[in-house]
Amino acid sequence: MNAPLQNAGASLADMLETQRAAFNADMLPSAAARRQRLDKLHEMVAGNEAAILEAISADFGGRARQEMVLTELFVVLSAIRQQRRKLGRWMRARRVATPLHMLPGSSQIMPQPLGVIGNIVPWNYPCQLALVPVAAALAAGNRVMIKPSELTPAFSRLLAQLAARYFSPDELAVVEGGVDVSREFAALPFDHLIFTGSTAVGRQVAVAAAHNLTPVTLELGGKSPAIIDESCDLAESAPRLTFGKLFNAGQTCVAPDYALVPRARVTEFVREVTAAAAAMYPQYAGNQQYTSIISERHLARLQQLVREAEEQGAMAVRLGADGERRMAPVLLLNVTPEMAVMREEIFGPVLPVVAYDTLQQAIAFINQRERPLALYWFGRERSNCDLVLRSTISGGVTVNDALWHAAQENLPFGGVGASGIGAYHGEHGFLAFSKQKPIYRQARLNGFGLFRPPYGPLFDSLAGFLKRHM
Numbered sequence: 409m410n411a412p413l414q415n416a417g418a419s420l421a422d423m424l425e426t427q428r429a430a431f432n433a434d435m436l437p438s439a440a441a442r443r444q445r446l447d448k449l450h451e452m453v454a455g456n457e458a459a460i461l462e463a464i465s466a467d468f469g470g471r472a473r474q475e476m477v478l479t480e481l482f483v484v485l486s487a488i489r490q491q492r493r494k495l496g497r498w499m500r501a502r503r504v505a506t507p508l509h510m511l512p513g514s515s516q517i518m519p520q521p522l523g524v525i526g527n528i529v530p531w532n533y534p535c536q537l538a539l540v541p542v543a544a545a546l547a548a549g550n551r552v553m554i555k556p557s558e559l560t561p562a563f564s565r566l567l568a569q570l571a572a573r574y575f576s577p578d579e580l581a582v583v584e585g586g587v588d589v590s591r592e593f594a595a596l597p598f599d600h601l602i603f604t605g606s607t608a609v610g611r612q613v614a615v616a617a618a619h620n621l622t623p624v625t626l627e628l629g630g631k632s633p634a635i636i637d638e639s640c641d642l643a644e645s646a647p648r649l650t651f652g653k654l655f656n657a658g659q660t661c662v663a664p665d666y667a668l669v670p671r672a673r674v675t676e677f678v679r680e681v682t683a684a685a686a687a688m689y690p691q692y693a694g695n696q697q698y699t700s701i702i703s704e705r706h707l708a709r710l711q712q713l714v715r716e717a718e719e720q721g722a723m724a725v726r727l728g729a730d731g732e733r734r735m736a737p738v739l740l741l742n743v744t745p746e747m748a749v750m751r752e753e754i755f756g757p758v759l760p761v762v763a764y765d766t767l768q769q770a771i772a773f774i775n776q777r778e779r780p781l782a783l784y785w786f787g788r789e790r791s792n793c794d795l796v797l798r799s800t801i802s803g804g805v806t807v808n809d810a811l812w813h814a815a816q817e818n819l820p821f822g823g824v825g826a827s828g829i830g831a832y833h834g835e836h837g838f839l840a841f842s843k844q845k846p847i848y849r850q851a852r853l854n855g856f857g858l859f860r861p862p863y864g865p866l867f868d869s870l871a872g873f874l875k876r877h878m
């Protein structure tokens with residue numbers, strides 16, 4: 409691949425200016441032009457699948473191919489196709505009802521692209537989190553600049569090369585670089601900035617964007633609980649929970665972070681999760697279907713979390729032997745809220761088990777903490793499920809499984825409180841990157857002259873009538 413990089417030599421501000429000038433020259437691209445851009449994006453991914461998988465796997469030091477096929481290719485291609493299929497309908501201006509006293513004027517909402525969208529991307533799903541927002545932003549008629557993570561240098565380089573090959577730099581541009589570049593990127597006066605990453609960095613991004621009054625979508629992390637209900641059939645649920653936890657070796661924003669388990673069923677829970685993990689991964693060392701931890705530093709952090717919890721009285725159940733950066737799962741029993749593993753987002757194959765006595769207690773445990781990105785509930789008793797849904801606030805929920813609400817593209821995906829601001833996926837992505845412009849058209853003949861001074865008794869009776877009846 410020898411395509412020149414788009415940003416070679418150009419400053420970030422220049423790149424933004426180039427995109428903005430192109431946008432200003434065509435502020436409402438036709439449906440055909442948008443479809444053409446999405447076709448290029450589709451081709452860029454579908455035509456380079458092997459190179460994409462190879463780059464991501466190299467960055468991870470070994471990532472399960474099947475996981476990548478699902479989350480880095482299938483999810484991206486299907487998002488592009490959905491945006492392409494639906495954009496004609498979503499971009500159409502639509503009439504809305506006009507109240508009686510404003511007739512015969514008429515009202516309309518006109519979706520308009522915002523301009524240039526910035527997208528700052530984490531390392532854990534580098535292709536998906538770079539391109540699913542791009543699909544929505546292009547469908548909505550915008551231009552996009554992407555800043556991939558410095559922790560995925562091979563994929564970031566490939567993405568920059570592919571963008572240069574398939575797009576003109578005023579449509580889609582990729583900026584490579586370290587955290588210093590990310591900082592500079594976040595400070596650019598974009599028309600909208602989407603950031604996916606940690607809550608701590610999200611805070612800094614929000615501050616940088618606030619200086620420009622750039623609106624943000626913040627897709628952050630946090631500690632997502634999984635509640636095992638009294639009524640849960642663990643033989644059925646444990647494999648689902650374990651899959652959600654160990655997919656990408658736990659390096660998933662919506663991975664179940666810890667499990668709340670009825671005290672009397674903790675032993676059974678450990679047994680079932682152990683069996684489920686063993687059935688999926690006979691071993692971890694050298695297992696090509698089990699993903700590595702992204703770096704030595706991240707691995708050391710996870711090991712430290714486990715060690716520290718053990719030193720403070722937790723019991724660690726290790727489900728296998730590690731091999732290089734393939735870390736075998738660890739269940740942690742007898743954890744306390746003071747332990748780092750219960751304060752920080754884990755982001756790895758470590759599952760603390762928190763025993764509870766009553767469902768109210770489990771709910772209170774969740775509500776004492778920051779709003780999670782995801783919540784999982786496993787069980788049969790519908791009324792308990794409803795109680796949890798009514799009494800907790802989270803970015804999203806899957807009932808009787810893990811992760812899957814995030815893959816349903818018709819559901820808005822996003823956090824709440826410390827787990828994020830805004831949402832995207834499907835039409836919600838299109839809306840996130842559009843201005844829904846309200847337009848009221850006044851009729852030639854209308855009664856609005858009555859609202860103009862000089863005011864007299866007619867105004868008072870009209871205002872009185874409106875107050876009572878409208």
Ligand code: NAD
Pocket residue numbers: 528529530531532533537555556557558586587590591594604605606607609610612613626627628629630660661662753755781823828
């Ligand atoms: P991170 O916050 O460390 O980095 C994310 C991106 O931000 C990187 O591209 C980095 O270069 C950039 N960055 C770093 N410092 C910056 C600064 N000061 N200003 C602007 N940009 C800066 O996150 P990470 O370690 O790459 O990813 C893991 C985190 O992301 C976890 O917390 C996870 O839960 C979260 N996440 C959330 C979602 C979601 O959709 N909600 C998805 C994936 C990951």
